Amino acid sequence: MNMPIGMITLLVIGVLVYFGIAQRILDRMRLTDKQALLFIVAVVAGSFIDIPLMSSPVQVTINVGGALLPAMLAIWLIFKADETAERVRAIMAAILVAAVVSLGSRYLPYEPENMFLDPKLIYGLSAGLIAYLAGRSRRSAFVGGVLGIILSDIVHMMTIIGLGVPGTTAIGGAGAFDVVIIAGIVAVMVAELVGETREKIQGGPVLGPNRPEGLYEFSEELSENRNKKNQSDEIKKNKTDDNSGKNKEGEKSE
């Protein structure tokens, strides 16, 4: 590559930070830390494999790391969902994201300099918002981001076939750095940000018997395990500092 040391360091740090964040996001997708790391390794390795799907009228390929693996994870998340309503919401989110991306790509300015955000992030952000609206869960957001972009690629493929424009569709072709994965990650981050902010505005999530029915959140699962663990922690904490107002927040935070 013949590059000065500054550029190489920049590359290394950029990649480490990116995969670090990706790992933190993936371990919220029913994966353990180790599985999340293995998934990233698989995505990186899979980035080098393109599977041709068709060659005429347009050439269509799917990248293993950039589309196949994240799509499989998303579909697995749909199947593993606790209730049918959640599945429907996740699928709805994906379809809505695809619609927004397809319409947005047609009507938004086509030079990124006209936008205050890069298209990659705009679609990730909208995926996160839509998925949060539709499913209110990080997993729905991930499913919406990943499958939404893949669906929008299929829409693009049909558009260019319909118009008779020569072209290619390389679904997830940029591998680990493809907009498929970026949209999935950004979507979860947005769901997290919006969710946490909203919870904070309304003074914390409703826990216990008054929790709204059908509201599934990742924190619920966590709090089940951690509550037990926190109980003993809290007893200790209460011995030292007596701030009973914090108890509820402590429960929420984990």
Added chain:
Amino acid sequence: MSRITGCLFAALFALVLLTTPGFSHERTDGGYFTIVDESGTAVYLTGRAVDIGDQFLTEQNKRYEVVAIEGNIAQAKFIGNVNLSLYQQTTQSRLAAILAPKLAYAQTKGKVAIYHTHTDESYVPTDGVESKLGSGSIYKVGASFANSLKSQGLEVIHSDAKFDPHDNMAYERSRRAAMDLVKQQPSAMFDVHRDAVPPEVYGTKMDGKDVSKVQLVVGKYGPTGKQIEDYALQIKAAADKQHPGLVKGIFFAKGGDYNQDLLPRSMLLEVGAHTNTLESAERGIALFADVIPSVIGAVPAPAAQAGKAGFGTTEAGPSGASKSIGWILGALVLGGIAFLVLSTGSLKEAGSKLKQFTTNEFANFFGPKTKKYKRRKDDDEGSK
């Protein structure tokens, strides 16, 4: 009730996101922006839709920032003269010399990758139309660039991938081809385009022949924006030395990254405008190719640019790469703190969550530290 509030909040956010860019649509009326300085003199013309906050470097190395836009006229504020000689370091710093990968330097020549995101772009005087979906004559400009680079002994990969239609997702589609090119380990990568302004903006005469000038476009949005900015200045410094007047200027766009985050030596080039002839564009890019070997360090001479491209030097300050590293790490730390505070509610809670993260979070990788384990043993038993 709360669900409705949440939905409204998210919908509002989505609305802001999706409509704001709509105010600054790409020019489709064939118009272009004339950017004037404080005294009202036109200093820059471009068919790119200009936004407040965008910056540019003129041919005379004066840097401006756009502060107001009224119709086709954009008002710019003079920021300062850029001393391009700082970007022509001839000696390597000691640290860089020690750390530089010798194997990489042992390679004789570099490899250059070329692709075109807007594969329809064409030149009206030659082609009759400004856009030919899937087969724009921009490919011929790319081929001329490739041939000229090859004649200097460089290896060239010229991608013929197509990304039409010319829409908002074009850069996301070309990102895939760009990544494919990056996998082949090029020393530099160029996305070749053309602009849309009157012919005199890019048209010039060199050695008695019509030549179209070249504009460099830097995406300031990506994490590596600062590094790309330095790289563009290095290219202009080298070009000004070899072919004065060939590089029209540098446009620093704040809104996109043009996939320049994939490789630290990525650059978007605009060769002439649709009003120039294809032949003049081909000549322009061929001359521009002369500059590349020195910029990518394939020849040791004038601009080996170790200083600015390494971590920086005392006289030139920190390099773009160092600044970009700073931005990435700064954003990571700030984002982390913001997330912790938002998700826990107070600095104190955030602190304890961070502690939990550093001690317990990766327990299933390494196993908890023995000391911590002892202290938490009874807690774990309690939860079983």
